[in-house]
Amino acid sequence: MKLWGGNYSEEPDRMFWEFNRSFPFDRRLLREEISASRAYVHALARCGTLSAADAERLDAGLAQVLARAQQDPAFLELDSEDVHSFVEERLGEVVGDLAGQMHVGRSRNEQAVTALRLWIRTAVDHLREQAAALVAALCTQGDRGADTPMPGYTHLRPAEPITFGHFAAAHAWALVRDRDRLGDARKRVNVLPLGSGALAGTALPLDREALARDLGFEAVSENALDAVTDRDFAAEFVYCCAQLQTHLSRLADDLIRFSGSEFRFLSLPEAYTTGSSLMPQKKNPDALELVRGKAARVDADLVRLLTLMKGLGAGYQKDMQEDKEAVFDAADTAAASLAVTAGVVAGLTLHGEAMNATISEDMMAAGLAVALARDGLPFRKAHALVGALVAEAQKTGTALSIVAARRLQETAPAVAMRLDSVFDPRQAAATREARGGTAPAAVRVALAEARRRVASDSPSRG
Secondary structure: OOOOOOOOOOOOOHHHHHHHOOHHHHHHHHHHHHHHHHHHHHHHHHOOOOOHHHHHHHHHHHHHHHHHHHHOHHHHOOOOOOHHHHHHHHHHHHHHHHHHHHHOOOOHHHHHHHHHHHHHHHHHHHHHHHHHHHHHHHHHHHHHOOOOEEEEEEOOEEEEEEEHHHHHHHHHHHHHHHHHHHHHHHHHHOEEOOOOOOOOOOOOOOOHHHHHHHHOOOEEOOOHHHHHHOOHHHHHHHHHHHHHHHHHHHHHHHHHHHOOOOOOOEEOOHHHOEOOOOOOOOOEOHHHHHHHHHHHHHHHHHHHHHHHHOOOOOOOOHHHHHHHHHHHHHHHHHHHHHHHHHHHHHOOEEOHHHHHHOOOHHHHHHHHHHHHHHOOOOHHHHHHHHHHHHHHHHHHOOOHHHHHHHHHHHHOHHHHHOHHHHOOHHHHHHOOOOOOOOOHHHHHHHHHHHHHHHHOOOOOOO
């Protein structure tokens, strides 16, 4: 059934009909389309366009269509043009011609954007829950490794000693921001466009505020033309997914590296690895590599949406039918990646001895320069002095601590007397006690705060 065609004398070209159809993918919006339609028929009754009895018949019929679709997947394998046509046609099989009254004053333009907003709102809530679960897994592992020294890197070169808890907290806090970002985007998703008509608004005396309350929207759109054209909310949601996927990719890359034979800082759970078809010894980090690789996919979804909208004037145009697959793919990819990454993180085995053994004395150079500066030597001179000590140690093949003990006896005797603590990785990490530092106490505060942040600020469900 078509929702249009009264002035047509022949059927559409079959190839074009298949090219035009969106039901193969927008049927994912069935629940949202029916929810919006059920709210709309009651809004029609409130403004006197439908009788209360007809509104109840339509509401019950819509509920029946949804139940049938949930019970029988084959029910969705029909040749409908889109999800809106499908619902009206199936409703007609239940209530007859009354089904057409559901569409009074309503355009598919506003139906499509309303259903998409409802779908994204649910997807946001799901992703926020999943992000919170991954933050919790990182915090659990971070607590276990809060006292475990490991090398910290800049430019992929050893830099300063940190703790594994500090490393875990860094990735946890990136995900806290992702969760916050999704929550902020939800406010702009949660605006009701229904009641906008095709572009000029509705001629019916609808109570749009009551309709918004029925559907759990926090606000109503202020301009009908903008409401049917707006896909900012979709692009913003996909951006949130892309940024989230970027953080997952970075975490995956670190875990791949640190679980490799060159580091052996940790072991991945076997259930998230695969073997080689040729080399029997291999346990490849395929789960994490896919998470890393799928960042490119979600980035492409964002570019797809932005490029789709950049040349469109005000008002609905058929190009916008292409918005949904990008949204669905970004949400599905981020959700699957979060689930897989949480499983990997929860199953990590830490190897503290391997982490500690990789910390070299050169990595204490910054700490030594700070110790000299605190002892009274201007920092730039302290930096230059330690640089000279490092150069001598490397040239002579002597440990930096031995060179420092010999050279600092006269210039900085107080520092020379406590070089054992300066060069001890645990004590070096413990000196970073300020908020955000790698000292175990500071790390535990950061982990606890990350846990608190994801346990609160849950958006109300519409």
